[in-house]
Amino acid sequence: MKYLLFYVLLFISSCSIAKEPLRIGVITDTHYLSEQLMEEGQALNDYIASSGKNIKDVPQVLDQVLNEYLNSDIEVLLICGDITKDGEKLSHLDFLKKLKPLQDKGIKVYVIPGNHDINMPNASEYKGDKKLPVANISPDDFASIYKDCGYSNALKRDDNSLSYVASLDDQTWLLAIDAARYKEYTTGSITAGKISPDTERWILEILREAKQKNKQVIGMMHWGFAEHIMYQSSFFKDYLVDDYQRLANLFA
Structure with missing residues (x-):
């Protein structure tokens, strides 16, 4: 009888142990300009003075934040847009390199664009007394550059935006929503965000499926x-x- 009681108590104990919580880190609005696109001089100083944004310090701050996450116990890092200063291709590529140590450790990284990341007409570098145009990126470029940050292993992707769904664990889905209006850019970015009717319908389909499968979103x-x-x-x-x-209210 005492052995039966032991196994019953063992069963109850194992069933009552809660699943370990998912440990998630978040960063956003890094507005990172590649160190390769900044050179001390009047052009860089003029930008800092007129904007109030000390972009020279951003790489050091970003490195410190990423290093702290690298030495933490997070399993997932969410990056919520405005990754780059003004959508410079080189900034995206160099930002991705900074994420590699976290990914090598096994931390899953997921990104979504903000209004400063894609199709930016004013992507620039600062060299001496000159501000010069540099290459920006398209929506397809964004998905390609960050293929290992959500896009290549997405469960589903929206056909009308860079939105996607990814599995964080067996109980949890990440719904990454792209509301940037980069398709409308002409001379600069549009600060306001908007979810298109097609993407709204796609989101609702995802949420219905998640509910049916008992997934937390x-x-x-x-x-x-x-x-x-x-x-x-x-x-x-x-x-x-x-x-x-x-x-x-609709999505809730």
Whole structure:
């Protein structure tokens, strides 16, 4: 009898142990400009003085943040857009190199674009007293460069945007939503984000499937679905996705 009781208690104990939580890190809005595109001089100093953005310090700060994550216990790193300063191809390529130590450790990295990452007309480098144009990237380039950051192992991809779904573990899906309006760019980026009707329908299909399969869904997007401060919709509305109240309730 005592052996039977032992095995019953062992069974109850094993069933009651909760699954280990998924440990996730997040970074966003790094606005990284490749060190290869910056050279001390008047052009760089003029940009910093006029914008108030000390882009010279960004690489060092980014390296420190990534190193801290490398030495942490995270399993997943989410990067929520505005990866680069102005969509420079070299910035994307060099940013990807900085992620390699984390990926080599086994940390899964997932990205989604913001409004400063794709089709940027003003991608530039700063050399001495000159600001010079450099190559930017297309949506296809973005998916290709970051193929190992969500796109090559996506469960499903949206045909109308760079949105995708990936499996974080056997219980959890990541829904990465692309609301950037890079298809509309002419002379510069458009700060506001918008989910197209086609992508909205795709998202709803994914959420229905997740519900049927009893999957928990974590959403990632560059723009907000909820106000982070009072009156944000009045004073900083471009940082909320277009029609955010209806979409937030719909997706919830």
